Amino acid sequence: xxxxxxxxxxxxxxxxxxxxxxxxxxxxxxxxxxxxxxxxxxxxxxxxxxxxxxxxxxxxxxxxxxxxxxxxxxxxxxxxxxxxxxxxxxxxxxxxxxxxxxxxxxxxxxxxxxxxxxxxxxxxxxxxxxxxxxxxxxxxxxxxxxxxxxxxxxxxxxxxxxxxxxxxxxxxx
Numbered sequence: 001x002x003x004x005x006x007x008x009x010x011x012x013x014x015x016x017x018x019x020x021x022x023x024x025x026x027x028x029x030x031x032x033x034x035x036x037x038x039x040x041x042x043x044x045x046x047x048x049x050x051x052x053x054x055x056x057x058x059x060x061x062x063x064x065x066x067x068x069x070x071x072x073x074x075x076x077x078x079x080x081x082x083x084x085x086x087x088x089x090x091x092x093x094x095x096x097x098x099x100x101x102x103x104x105x106x107x108x109x110x111x112x113x114x115x116x117x118x119x120x121x122x123x124x125x126x127x128x129x130x131x132x133x134x135x136x137x138x139x140x141x142x143x144x145x146x147x148x149x150x151x152x153x154x155x156x157x158x159x160x161x162x163x164x165x166x167x168x169x170x171x172x173x
Contacts (some may be wrong), residue, residue, distance in 0.1 A: 005062045009055030009163055016048035016156050023149050043115060045152045049159060050074065050112040053105070056163050060090045063170045074098075075109065090166045104158050111147060 023041030026034055057077040061069035064086065071077045078098040083091060097105035 005055070005059040006163075006167065009052050009059055012048045012052035012055050013156060013160050013163070016045050016052060016152075019045035019048055020149055020153055020156065023152075027149065042147055042149075042152070045149075045156075046108075046111055046115065046147065049108055049152065049155055052156075052159050052163075053108065056159070056166070057094070059163075060088065060094075060166065060170070064088050064091075078109075090169065094162075104155050108155050108159075 019041055023038060023045060026037035026041050029037075031037065054074045057071070057074045058069060060066075061071070061077055066077075066082065066086065066088075068077055068082060075098075077091070078095050080095060080099075083095055094105065097103045098109060100106055101110075
């Protein structure tokens with residue numbers, strides 16, 4: 001393997017594609033453990049997508065020789081403080097995407113962070129023993145929706161196109 005920074009990004013994007021293929025097979029198959037295979041494929045794809053994001057951050061930081069070029073997490077590079085030290089257009093675009101909660105990049109970072117949270121039981125309101133027939137209903141707490149394969153694939157394609165577009169501008173002539 002070459003020791004260029006872009007190789008890690010490419011590798012992680014490829015691995016995310018393999019994980020998404022495994023997820024598609026698990027969704028299509030009727031195996032007894034299909035729910036576990038689906039969850040494993042989803043988490044694997046998310047893990048590799050985040051790795052590709054981190055790889056892209058390392059590419060940019062390495063090209064511009066930033067002191068944070070070896071940051072172990074993408075969130076450490078995608079801050080406004082990093083931009084204050086040196087104005088980098090690629091990083092500025094990624095910081096804007098990461099800090100807007102409606103964008104695919106912010107959703108990817110949030111979904112990756114959620115992997116490290118312990119499972120939580122849904123909150124059930126205490127029942128009033130004097131009113132056994134009345135049930136308290138909360139419309140605020142919706143069940144979290146699982147990431148779809150299509151959404152993960154769109155994140156992969158967005159990350160891939162972002163990397164290709166950035167690399168065109170990072171080439172030294």
